[in-house]
Amino acid sequence: MTPRILVVGSSGQLGTALRRLGDPAITCAGRPVIDVMRPDTIMAAVAAARPDVVVNASAFTAVDAAEADEAGALDVNARGAALLAAAAGEAGAPIIHVSTDYVFAGDKGSPYLEDDATGPLTAYGRSKLAGEGTVARANPRHVIVRTSWLFGTSDRTFVASVLRLARERERIEMVADQLGSPTFAGDLAAALVAMATDIAGREDYDWGVRHVAGAHASRFEFAEAVLDVAAAHGMRRPELVPTRLASFKAAAPRPLDTRLDSRFPGGRTRSFREAVPALVAELIAR
Template sequence: MRLAVTGKNGQVSQALQGLNLDDLEVVAIGRPEMDLTDAESVRAAIDAAKADTVVSAAAYTAVDAAESEPDLAFANNRDGAGAVAAAAASLNIPVLHLSTDYVFDGTLNRAYIESDPTGPATIYGRSKLDGEEAVARATDNHAIFRTAWVYSPYGKNFVKTMLRLAETRDSVGVVGDQFGCPTSARDIAEALVSAARQMLANSSQGLRGIFHMSGHGETSWADFAAEIFDALYDETGKRVMVTAITTADYPTPAKRPANSRLDCGKLEAEFGIRMPNWQASTREVVRALISDTGGAS
């Protein structure tokens, strides 16, 4: 399978490129040949990739900055997503689009299922929800995967931030009243490859639509940090303590959802994909970063 993925340097794109499967060729496309805000460049880049399927992973992900840069957020996350899906449609190939828990307002007292009402509370969330709708309008041959709390050895993410803080601190204050499902970019990459193979082999509508794809299990940011530091201690003997603080103690320009938990039952029922436990995947990434493998930067 030849798979094109938008966004050369994103966490999921780099995880896909790092899978090294004999029967998988990953073509990563992005700047300078592709600009999400330029539909013609999107079409040309995807045409040139000559892929069997497209993973739409490129996005504007600066959640706080989006509050003051709404035009840029919508140009990338709505219009760019629609352009990628339209390009895939023109080639009659599936598009697998990555979305986010931020399409919900975070007030539900249980894990969200795909049919729950959306209600984004941020510009970023609104732009991603509009992107989902743009993808659905552009092609029926789509699967939209909402994920959350993504981490990896690549780019910027919570695990890398905590390990960086651990270099100079013995204790860290972390928000303890927001809950979600930490998700390894590698686990997403492996799930996307499985989903893409199934979509290519089967035109069933059950494999199209919206799905949730996040790590198995749930936790708070504070307990996520504690797991990271436990793994750090096991690997190095360095002990870092976590103090749980409230959202009010750590104000941000964009409101974070109190509940980012995603129910992945539909993903398992339709695709047979069960996402790995977040603790085990977290420890794998911590080990990779400590040993300076897996593309840490």
């Protein structure tokens, strides 16, 4: 049976996926009902939900905007996350806190494991790494779940963007030398619920960091899989042209290779090749 789970950050990609599971044991809440910067809202939401486990799916995720507002990113990703973790602890609940592959520099040359050295290149990555520390200190019963290249049903997702570009352009450029582990938000949501079920009520768990992510790919391979499925649905197929990350201009540098592996069983969600067909069908039908 699913324990009582309070999910914070209900309107985001991951929050939406957790909501879509439709499990009555899962309470999803977001701003303004619960704002991780406002302890009064945290206390009220925790008291109302009486959770066995709290899942933090909220974050300041605007990677480029964080370069100009590192303090704002730290507020949400480190300070707010710790307030939530502490409130969970005071209510007797462990916290599952979601973190990112961007805590790594991307220069290892092979997939990262949980105990590999971190070295974020960006303000966002630094704020998330700081949050891993503040959450761990605020609640000893914590699991920090790092994931990578999350994609879901929102119109802001990578998959929706590729479909939009395919409608608008004859030719799409896609970075071929940047590697990650595309992770379907619905699969991560299910993995987090399984983890919550495993840790609820336990003291003896091996608390700490876990990697949960899908199969490895380049942006180019991921986009190619999306276009293949879209073409099977009758969409025009634009030319897909490989480019290099070095030619991608943005405020925040992107790490080159943040593929994630895990030292633990259960760290691998479905490959994007398995998850993309149903997602593309859903997005096309909208």
